[in-house]
Amino acid sequence: MRLKWITSVAFVLISMASFAQETFNPVDFVNPFIGTTNYGTTNPGAVTPNGLMSVVPFNVMGSAQNKFDKDAQWFSTPYEHTNSVLSGFSHVNLSGVGCPDLGSLLLMPTTGALNVDYKSYGSAYSNETATPGYYSNLLTKYGIKCEVSATPRTGISRFTFPKGESHILLNLGEGLTNESGAMLRKVSDTEVEGMKLLGTFCYNSKAVFPIYFVMRISKAPKQMGYWKKQRTMGVEANWDNTSGKNKLYTTYGKELAGDDIGAFFSFDTNEDEEVVVRMGVSFVSIANARLNLDKEQATSSFDEIRASARKSWNDDLSRIKVEGGTKEQKTVFYTALYHMLIHPNILNDVNGQYPAMESDRILTTNGNRYTVFSLWDTYRNVHQLLTLAYPEKQLGMVQTMLGMYRENGWLPKWELFGRETYTMEGDPSIPVIVDTWMKGIRGFDINLAYEAMRKSATLPGNENLMRPDNDDYLKLGYVPLREQYDNSVSHALEYYIADYALSRLADSLGKKDDAKLFFNRSMGYKNYFCKDFGMLRPKLPDGSFYKPFNPREGENFQPCPGFHEGSAWNYTFYVPHDVFGLAKLMGGKKNFITKLQKTFDEGLYDPANEPDIAYPYLFSYFKGEEWRTQQQVQHLLNKYFTDKPNGIPGNDDTGTMSAWAVFSMMGFYPDCPGEPYYTLTTPAFDKVTITLDPKYSGKKELVIETARPTANSSYIKSMTLGGKPINKYRIAHRDLVNGGILKLILEERTK
């Protein structure tokens, strides 16, 4: 009876939702300040979905009043919520990464006497507001209201000045990137163009690339010019008074190049006078930057561009509609979805041109060319979420990855604007591509993809850019520890996962020998299992275990023999393709569950990094233990994902943490990358409606309805899929999307 009533209520709610559809604006639930401290490394800047351009308040430089300074510690975000002094708005930024790069083309409005020294022209600010595609603040030092917005490839800033002498500065010498060097050219009094070198991701990558830009200002300045910080001179300083200082160029307007250069525009402004700055960028050429600016902004006003950005976000966010839950939960959910939809972002210009992978060639695409593939992170859940709800994006990304293989001979690992940074380890393109194919998105050349994947899986180590330790791996079945901090176990665990995924694909393509080969390799993880500890443990080339062994070594991102960014605890359960096999090694289900529960109970689980983020879902592989998944997921969501600036537990990792939250709040999670399965858990909402593309899923939407008889009902009591009862907590992607509607009835549980 109760159930029937609930169903009726749900029906009414659905109807009401349908009526109210026009006013459903998920964009209003997004709080871009979430993740902007606590090393979440997201930012509140203006960006469009998967847009190349972001315009971000830059507050991590030049002031001792800021707690976090990019020049005082390892720092990877242009914005930190704790800080208080802004020194510009950076154009094109990374969201949620742990390594610094980009965050350049710093635009800063000031008033009073011209000052081009970023160490003193910064300003405190107030009145911060941010909503998708828009950010605003008030620079209290200058009385300037700043507003920024974006199109996919261009930024727009509106500065409202007080009466008096005002300036707009474009600083090309600084930024989050640790690479230097820029070129600047005056086109007219109101337009400059140029180039800035970016790169050296994580401070040490060889990946460098240029960003090109064209910048236009709405008001003709009374004066414009350049500055360049001059090199510290020797004896020449006796006669050249610019040694080590910012030299102003007031009458020179051709190319300026250097390490530390900028352009200034000076105005007499009236009270509340608005000056609009438009910035087009390209990674191909200055001409394309201008083309992007012309095509995407034309004569659109700031408000029109802002409205357009908002609409883009609302359209994309509306693909998943949640009902019920608290306002905070909706805020967390839609902000997570928002963060998940920032990277990978488009790279190609409006004319389709883009820089070929690891090359200076320029190619042209018909569709979207994507960039910023943080695959060690995103292969775990971001691409699964895209495959489900944004299949056209996911297809474009897989096509991009294959394009990279065509151009460079390798699928990406951590690709950044056409350059491979080789950040983190493994062979993460494999599970992404296999997962996509297995879930029915097949509009790409699977033979080429297979060739690419087989190449990295089989090529000898000295020729293998993806798996440099492949010789050991193929010969021994594991990667031995050869250097103290060579992350050998982490490497191998990634290869196992990739090989398992590849074996599933080989099988489905009828390549039975390959399927067997790669499956067998994927079982090599057993080499690392140490019975003494019941854990995975680094192994030496002679087959003996590395000692001394402290399973907790590596906590808090300390270096650790064999493990990368984690301890043995964070990696031991990371065999998602053979959970039962691992359990068997551990002595069976009970030991497995006890040990897994211990990681949560004793603080050995790290919610802030990827290796163990699927752990909570592993309980559900064992009948009767599913409640532990439901308990932990809800606990972790409540504890670590909030609507506050610290509401992401660590680096968002280009949306990976956010995708974990999105899936978890919807009630299912793809815990084994490459395997088209989800593990179910308690949804956070009463109803979730995911718009599907019938081309791939047969249905137009997937609805997840959750009935909570009481306020404390947070455990799954029973489920039906497409009206039929189910009692398994691992469910195939195909079954789920074909099911149309998953209904869950919750109950309280007292343990």
Add this chain to the structure above:
Amino acid sequence: MRLKWITSVAFVLISMASFAQETFNPVDFVNPFIGTTNYGTTNPGAVTPNGLMSVVPFNVMGSAQNKFDKDAQWFSTPYEHTNSVLSGFSHVNLSGVGCPDLGSLLLMPTTGALNVDYKSYGSAYSNETATPGYYSNLLTKYGIKCEVSATPRTGISRFTFPKGESHILLNLGEGLTNESGAMLRKVSDTEVEGMKLLGTFCYNSKAVFPIYFVMRISKAPKQMGYWKKQRTMGVEANWDNTSGKNKLYTTYGKELAGDDIGAFFSFDTNEDEEVVVRMGVSFVSIANARLNLDKEQATSSFDEIRASARKSWNDDLSRIKVEGGTKEQKTVFYTALYHMLIHPNILNDVNGQYPAMESDRILTTNGNRYTVFSLWDTYRNVHQLLTLAYPEKQLGMVQTMLGMYRENGWLPKWELFGRETYTMEGDPSIPVIVDTWMKGIRGFDINLAYEAMRKSATLPGNENLMRPDNDDYLKLGYVPLREQYDNSVSHALEYYIADYALSRLADSLGKKDDAKLFFNRSMGYKNYFCKDFGMLRPKLPDGSFYKPFNPREGENFQPCPGFHEGSAWNYTFYVPHDVFGLAKLMGGKKNFITKLQKTFDEGLYDPANEPDIAYPYLFSYFKGEEWRTQQQVQHLLNKYFTDKPNGIPGNDDTGTMSAWAVFSMMGFYPDCPGEPYYTLTTPAFDKVTITLDPKYSGKKELVIETARPTANSSYIKSMTLGGKPINKYRIAHRDLVNGGILKLILEERTK
């Protein structure tokens, strides 16, 4: 009798010369090493007559073994003969200047392991040879033979390598200029293009300008790449090991920009393998640099280009043919003529485009657009020599000067590649233009020229870029000393000379009022005459003389109240437009002669700077004293102008010292700039034949024949011009060139 015999001998010699004309190669007498030490600041590099391009061995940087280092003292030349370590070949250089600039695009061949640090890749050298349009040496550290040559706008270098690993480096971070910043782009494996910022002439000028280049290498390298010296980093140095070091870019080939950048090309070379590097430049654009390279080099070989450069020089030098004299005298003469024909040099590209004066606009000329107008120097004699023997060049230069006025509102003072450096003082365009006009070269807009000259002569000081102290000058008739080292007297003396020249032009144009006005102003020098000292002396605004006054203060370029780069002795006689008036102030001819003689006898004459270089000729204003001119000129020539590297007494000042030698050795000198007159003296040669343009002079040539009855005959006994005896030692230009042949008979004199 004796005379008759001499005439006969001369006739025979002339006939022989005519027969031998085809083999007369004045280019063989040029020794480009003259002036390359002793602060002559000329260089032995390859250049064409008035060519934009010069390719110069650069040996003033990066080695403690060099006595002179551009970073250890005020230094203004890319080459010093005393030095021993070369760090490249610089492209586009200044010859004979006292302020550093240009001397960039440093090309360096090396062998062995790649090393891009100029502080260690320099090499000692031997086997230096230089002839117009060609320079060669052997880099002993590497065993590389270097040869360079040039066309008007391009350079070519041929490096002969030993067997092994070889490199060619293009360093854009260093050079003689104290300005920094460059951009570089790989076009193909064998071509790069880019831009380098130049300027800050004298270390302090605001004049900056870009040089664009395209560089091609004849051999495809096994590897090419860039380098950039990275900024010294803060905390980032913990993770980025390139802090403060040269970072190599081996896989990146798009734009690189920065303060200290370069490109390298690495080869495996065979024994004696030649690699040719071609460099095109432009001050307009990279496209024009490429066009210049394509048009001027096409497929020409190094040897063809070298031969072409040699022919250009031989053609130009042949305009003046000297016979008799010693080989050393011919060497001094033709080298001086060579040095005089380096600047001003063409600025326009092969398509006629050039950067407009003080502007970022690009204009197009039909003729030649010139640059490098060191007018405070060259107005004294360089332009007079050009007017006489190279009138088409002089006309192009005057047209250029008027173009600058059209574009910028001002005639040039010290123009450098389209930028006014405001170096030194005065209004030197006026005597240049007046002198040119008065001598019959009239193919320019004299009304515009008059407007331009009148503007600087009359505009109030606060609007007057040429005469900033014009208010004082117009009100008081002199420029008072208002600051200790304001060079006030030097300023005024220049204005007097300019105003005198302008008055002569006004008179000839029928502007009688102006003629009177400017003539009266030109007499203002009398304000400075101090009877107590019998010298010009700084004066204060209240009309009193500055004290204390030490007429010798200012020797050796020490700062001096009222006088610029000299003492009162070096300036007191610099009233060439009123020598007799000055003599009157001094108490008459005797006092004048005594005082003038004293300057020579007591070492108060400075042969190394311009203000007093006409002094020796002033004796000849007074009948009976002409021998003093002849004595001093021959003495100074013998003492200071030799065929050795120290054979120019000081900065050649873009050919001014050289022009002094050329005129003096021919036997006449234009001691009053703007007045179309020469003072005669003893020629150094038996015969001088100057090819004239009948368009301007009515005759095809001017011949000066000198008969020396004895070896010690060095004083003029008698003269005939066009067969008629003359007894005046000041002769009008028109009379001289119309005379056709000036014959002098010398005699010994015992005083």
